[in-house]
Amino acid sequence: MNRSNLLGCGLFLLMGVVLWLGLQKVSRAHPPRGWDLILMHRMDTVRTTPESIEILAIGNSHAGAIEPETLERGSLVLPLPWNDLAEMNYQVHTLAPRLPELRVVLIALSYFTFHWSNDLLEDDGLLESRRKFHAVAPGWGTVEGDLESLVRGKTYWIVRPDDWLGVIQGIRGRDMELDDLEEHLEEVQTDSFLVSHAEDRIPHTLDQSREMMELDSTLPEENYARLAGMIEYLQERGVCVVLYTPPFHWRYRELYRPEPSLREMHRLTRRIEEEQGVPWLDYSDHSMADEARWFSDSDHLNTEGRNLLTTLMMGQVEERCPPGS
Amino acid sequence: MLFNSLHFLAFLPVVLALYFATPNRWKWVLLLTASYYFYAAWRVEYLVLIMASTGVDYVAGIRMGKHESRRGRRPWLIVSLFTNLGLLFSFKYLNFASESLQAAFDQFNVFYGIPTFDVLLPVGISFYTFQTLSYTIDVYRGRQEPERHLGILALYVSFFPQLVAGPIERSTRLLPQFFREHGFDLERAKSGARLMLWGFFKKVVIADRLAAYVNPVYADPTAHSSATLLVATYFFAFQIYCDFSGYSDIAIGTARIMGYDLMENFRRPYFARSIREFWGRWHISLSTWFRDYVYIPLGGNRVPRLRWYVNLMIVFVVSGLWHGAAWTFILWGALHGGYLVFALVTSHQRDRIWASVKALSPSQVLPGFRASWLPHPSIDAIRSGLAVFTTFHLVLFAWIFFRAETIREAWVVIANIVRWEPSTQALSAPAGLWQFRLALVAVGVLLVAEVVEGRWGGAERLLRLPVPVRWMLYWATFFAILGFGVVGGDDFIYFQF
Numbered sequence: 001m002n003r004s005n006l007l008g009c010g011l012f013l014l015m016g017v018v019l020w021l022g023l024q025k026v027s028r029a030h031p032p033r034g035w036d037l038i039l040m041h042r043m044d045t046v047r048t049t050p051e052s053i054e055i056l057a058i059g060n061s062h063a064g065a066i067e068p069e070t071l072e073r074g075s076l077v078l079p080l081p082w083n084d085l086a087e088m089n090y091q092v093h094t095l096a097p098r099l100p101e102l103r104v105v106l107i108a109l110s111y112f113t114f115h116w117s118n119d120l121l122e123d124d125g126l127l128e129s130r131r132k133f134h135a136v137a138p139g140w141g142t143v144e145g146d147l148e149s150l151v152r153g154k155t156y157w158i159v160r161p162d163d164w165l166g167v168i169q170g171i172r173g174r175d176m177e178l179d180d181l182e183e184h185l186e187e188v189q190t191d192s193f194l195v196s197h198a199e200d201r202i203p204h205t206l207d208q209s210r211e212m213m214e215l216d217s218t219l220p221e222e223n224y225a226r227l228a229g230m231i232e233y234l235q236e237r238g239v240c241v242v243l244y245t246p247p248f249h250w251r252y253r254e255l256y257r258p259e260p261s262l263r264e265m266h267r268l269t270r271r272i273e274e275e276q277g278v279p280w281l282d283y284s285d286h287s288m289a290d291e292a293r294w295f296s297d298s299d300h301l302n303t304e305g306r307n308l309l310t311t312l313m314m315g316q317v318e319e320r321c322p323p324g325s
Numbered sequence: 326m327l328f329n330s331l332h333f334l335a336f337l338p339v340v341l342a343l344y345f346a347t348p349n350r351w352k353w354v355l356l357l358t359a360s361y362y363f364y365a366a367w368r369v370e371y372l373v374l375i376m377a378s379t380g381v382d383y384v385a386g387i388r389m390g391k392h393e394s395r396r397g398r399r400p401w402l403i404v405s406l407f408t409n410l411g412l413l414f415s416f417k418y419l420n421f422a423s424e425s426l427q428a429a430f431d432q433f434n435v436f437y438g439i440p441t442f443d444v445l446l447p448v449g450i451s452f453y454t455f456q457t458l459s460y461t462i463d464v465y466r467g468r469q470e471p472e473r474h475l476g477i478l479a480l481y482v483s484f485f486p487q488l489v490a491g492p493i494e495r496s497t498r499l500l501p502q503f504f505r506e507h508g509f510d511l512e513r514a515k516s517g518a519r520l521m522l523w524g525f526f527k528k529v530v531i532a533d534r535l536a537a538y539v540n541p542v543y544a545d546p547t548a549h550s551s552a553t554l555l556v557a558t559y560f561f562a563f564q565i566y567c568d569f570s571g572y573s574d575i576a577i578g579t580a581r582i583m584g585y586d587l588m589e590n591f592r593r594p595y596f597a598r599s600i601r602e603f604w605g606r607w608h609i610s611l612s613t614w615f616r617d618y619v620y621i622p623l624g625g626n627r628v629p630r631l632r633w634y635v636n637l638m639i640v641f642v643v644s645g646l647w648h649g650a651a652w653t654f655i656l657w658g659a660l661h662g663g664y665l666v667f668a669l670v671t672s673h674q675r676d677r678i679w680a681s682v683k684a685l686s687p688s689q690v691l692p693g694f695r696a697s698w699l700p701h702p703s704i705d706a707i708r709s710g711l712a713v714f715t716t717f718h719l720v721l722f723a724w725i726f727f728r729a730e731t732i733r734e735a736w737v738v739i740a741n742i743v744r745w746e747p748s749t750q751a752l753s754a755p756a757g758l759w760q761f762r763l764a765l766v767a768v769g770v771l772l773v774a775e776v777v778e779g780r781w782g783g784a785e786r787l788l789r790l791p792v793p794v795r796w797m798l799y800w801a802t803f804f805a806i807l808g809f810g811v812v813g814g815d816d817f818i819y820f821q822f
Contacts, residue, residue, distance in 0.1 A: 012799075015796055016800055016803070019804065020804075023804060148331050152812065158808055159808065159810075162759075163759065163760070163763060163809055164808055164809070
């Protein structure tokens with residue numbers, strides 16, 4: 001190739017880069033889903049004011065039981081739906097080195113956390129949170145070698161799941177899904193709704209979890225090792241770790257109670273508590289879990305519920321991890 | 326390995342880089358390794374079938390080369406045909422034949438437990454079987470020298486760009502290319518990349534988006550309105566075209582970058598003015614294969630008229646069967662054969678009708694119509710337009726049988742469309758309004774591109790555009806693929822054949 005060919009190729013690629021950046025900017029201004037916007041704003045603090053973050057809360061959607069507004073210390077709450085322990089491990093390793101003032105990490109444990117791995121099922125939707133984290137977070141590492149999710153995450157703003165509908169709507173002045181999301185979070189539910197929600201949700205979750213266990217019977221031990229490794233890493237950095245399980249509606253707990261996986265979850269979490277000296281704050285059967293008014297669905301709190309739980313929990317957290325410790 | 330996968334997007338640059346860095350005499354080793362890896366990425370154990378076909382045809386070719394007469398070569402041709410068609414029959418048609426036989430016995434209340442085999446259909450078996458058969462038949466006919474280099478013959482059978490879905494190449498075209506020197510040629514690379522880009526656009530933006538509408542409708546035709554079924558059928562015509570021609574474009578483009586010329590497989594088939602012309606534009610590598618290796622040996626058109634029609638019907642029924650082991654495909658092929666025979670039978674009458682229409686003035690055809698409204702040669706244009714319209718709709722009708730799971734389902738689709746019952750169901754319901762709109766736009770883009778290509782030429786016209794405009798078009802296509810393409814979309818339809 002001669003010089004003019006090389007120059008031509010260079011200019012052609014430059015044009016592509018400029019277009020990519022321009023499209024990405026437009027796309028980020030009108031995210032595909034309302035939740036993306038909240039996530040983006042929260043992650044922006046990691047770039048803009050990392051020193052303001054003292055508390056990091058991670059987990060699947062159950063990590064959203066903490067209300068960042070109610071916390072008196074600077075925080076980053078990242079509830080990512082169906083997040084598994086491999087993903088949490090990656091998130092901790094990506095974020096912790098970038099947060100110089102990080103003192104406390106709150107890790108949400110669900111009943112199925114130890115029996116869950118998004119890599120095992122051929123369900124593309126389960127990997128959505130992984131990709132979304134890659135899309136909004138700094139860093140170019142992979143979750144245990146999953147290169148495809150990294151590529152799809154880093155191109156998320158161009159390869160949008162909504163085929164750019166959000167941008168068209170946004171340009172027309174309608175970022176609808178964010179409104180929908182906020183409305184949903186504010187909803188106060190009746191007990192009968194929560195019962196039917198639990199009865200609808202749990203069989204599906206259990207089926208998926210059992211399928212994962214059939215594909216990998218050593219999954220709980222592997223997840224235990226991931227969690228233990230993550231805690232060790234944080235403790236070495238001088239970060240105080242607290243495990244917690246948010247309140248679940250009584251029907252949700254009732255349906256889960258006969259499950260051997262729940263007993264296994266208790267056993268493994270107690271083992272972590274003992275071996276690594278990490279407290280586990282289990283609010284799943286707290287008295288607030290018997291009142292429908294705190295829930296938006298059978299395993300997620302509404303704003304009032306989140307405020308109450310955060311207040312309750314922070315007392316315990318301050319005791320175990322005092323500011324400046 | 327799928328072309329529309331991250332695996333291929335990583336595989337191709339690595340292969341290309343190694344290919345151009347490898348000395349010419351060793352390029353076949355790299356390509357053969359890459360081709361086997363490409364196939365093994367799907368199922369490693371099924372590589373054995375490709376190797377078996379290659380081995381048998383290598384020996385058959387060499388043995389045939391030792392005989393001057395066709396008579397002496399014939400036993401080895403039979404060995405090749407028996408092995409290749411035997412494998413194809415065992416993996417693709419055995420269960421269909423067993424079930425059909427069982428159904429026939431059931432009609433006469435004869436109980437006979439015919440065994441069925443639960444085996445996975447090897448991807449692309451119909452394609453590489455036909456490709457390797459073209460080699461042995463050509464050696465038998467004396468048109469091709471027996472290939473003494475086993476590695477090159479293996480590469481001919483398994484060349485990765487066209488291994489699993491064609492174009493089905495002839496040994497006389499492709500084999501010599503493996504012996505030529507292939508250095509990097511920027512113009513070829515640009516031309517190949519352009520074709521690949523367009524192929525990807527057709528596959529992931531058009532075909533997979535249309536599939537999102539077509540699949541749910543054809544999965545349960547009774548649950549959808551007449552209008553929805555009609556739209557889904559139109560969409561399927563464009564889906565299968567973009568799916569298959571998209572694959573061919575990517576295959577041809579990939580090979581072109583490396584310096585190989587694969588045969589053109591599609592030439593704007595929906596603009597054909599007759600079914601005969603359609604088959605000269607659709608899956609050209611297969612239709613010419615059937616012409617050369619089935620139709621002509623049967624006598625072609627150099628036989629009594631009735632026998633000619635029978636020959637045509639045989640070719641099209643076998644072509645239908647090649648596509649799939651099901652009665653729907655056989656009926657699809659028979660329909661096309663029937664169309665062709667009908668066109669031949671009525672050819673004179675139709676010409677006479679048009680000649681008399683042409684002799685009339687427009688006001689005689691339509692009272693009150695002024696001749697000045699139309700330029701004189703317009704009657705030919707009208708005939709041409711009508712012919713395109715009619716051909717497209719005949720093809721469309723046949724696609725219903727191709728797409729439906731069973732003949733019974735195909736009749737349900739046809740009956741529901743013909744009955745035309747009003748419905749409150751929104752036309753966009755199967756995929757959602759936004760997806761429906763995108764699908765319409767995608768089909769529109771395809772039609773515009775094909776009209777432009779037909780009228781002003783495709784790549785030639787594109788290359789005459791100013792550089793910034795051309796580059797913008799390339800990037801627009803690229804970003805359309807990323808932004809509007811269906812990520813993790815369907816397999817290529819023709820993989821199943």
